[in-house]
Amino acid sequence: MLKIDHLTKHYKGSSKGVTDLSLHIAPGDLYAFIGHNGAGKTTTLKCVAGIQGFDAGTIEIGGIDIRKDPLAYKRQFAYIPDNPDLYEYLTGIQYLNFTADVFGVGAGEREERIRKYGEAFEITASLGDLISTYSHGMKQKLALLSALVHQPKLLILDEPFVGLDPKAAVILKDIMRSICAEGGSIFFSTHVLDVAEKLCNKVAMIKEGTLIASGDMQAIVKQGQSLESIFMEVVEDAKTDENTDQTGTM
Numbered sequence: 001m002l003k004i005d006h007l008t009k010h011y012k013g014s015s016k017g018v019t020d021l022s023l024h025i026a027p028g029d030l031y032a033f034i035g036h037n038g039a040g041k042t043t044t045l046k047c048v049a050g051i052q053g054f055d056a057g058t059i060e061i062g063g064i065d066i067r068k069d070p071l072a073y074k075r076q077f078a079y080i081p082d083n084p085d086l087y088e089y090l091t092g093i094q095y096l097n098f099t100a101d102v103f104g105v106g107a108g109e110r111e112e113r114i115r116k117y118g119e120a121f122e123i124t125a126s127l128g129d130l131i132s133t134y135s136h137g138m139k140q141k142l143a144l145l146s147a148l149v150h151q152p153k154l155l156i157l158d159e160p161f162v163g164l165d166p167k168a169a170v171i172l173k174d175i176m177r178s179i180c181a182e183g184g185s186i187f188f189s190t191h192v193l194d195v196a197e198k199l200c201n202k203v204a205m206i207k208e209g210t211l212i213a214s215g216d217m218q219a220i221v222k223q224g225q226s227l228e229s230i231f232m233e234v235v236e237d238a239k240t241d242e243n244t245d246q247t248g249t250m
């Protein structure tokens with residue numbers, strides 16, 4: 001589904017970013033991406049989403065290379081940033097219809113999905129209101145709805161649980177599970193390791209722009225341990241392998 005190979009992205013005039021990162025996500029994978037602040041999660045997700053370019057490596061979704069056919073590549077996924085920037089002067093329903101038009105979703109399908117997910121997130125009654133009147137959490141729910149309305153093969157989510165109320169978080173987890181049970185894939189960053197451990201079949205850990213562990217959750221988190229303890233262990237081990245002049249920003 002998603003193949004990232006040897007991705008390198010360094011910001012201009014800085015060594016920060018992501019270095020030689022490779023990660024493969026299969027259909028059905030619910031893949032958590034974890035790492036401390038500034039580790040390189042958003043940088044990776046933005047490169048995959050085509051929001052920013054990269055210096056080296058290749059990224060493919062469904063066998064389509066982002067650089068060779070960006071339009072066909074972008075039709076296959078939805079990306080929701082950690083702070084979605086929506087068109088404030090549109091109403092919620094106008095925004096959803098706009099997204100559905102861009103992705104060529106038929107009238108019946110869009111209606112059914114907007115009803116289903118709108119009710120699940122309890123946002124249906126507000127869809128006629130201007131987005132500028134929405135709270136942060138409502139904007140996040142609308143962004144999620146706009147992704148779900150075109151039923152992409154791959155969902156890329158940056159910190160999807162931040163700002164959601166507990167009920168919406170439970171609903172989102174259920175939706176994520178059912179998407180992957182039906183063969184879709186989800187790649188998302190999170191700092192909530194507890195959620196990642198319970199929800200995901202795969203996990204990737206990044207430190208200072210370098211992937212330090214990735215694979216099956218069950219293989220990484222052995223019985224009797226927690227993802228949190230493994231994460232701290234792996235991060236510490238990675239530190240000892242590095243030059244001693246690392247300042248320990250983890």
Ligand SMILES: Nc1ncnc2c1ncn2[C@@H]1O[C@H](COP(=O)(O)OP(=O)(O)OP(=O)(O)O)[C@@H](O)[C@H]1O
Binds near residue numbers: 011017035036038041
């Ligand atoms: N536009 C930019 N210009 C220069 N450096 C940047 C830029 N964006 C990010 N960085 C740097 O790249 C590194 C990775 O940042 P990134 O946003 O990918 O981290 P992150 O893992 O998503 O962090 P967080 O958990 O805090 O969201 C950081 O050192 C950050 O300061």
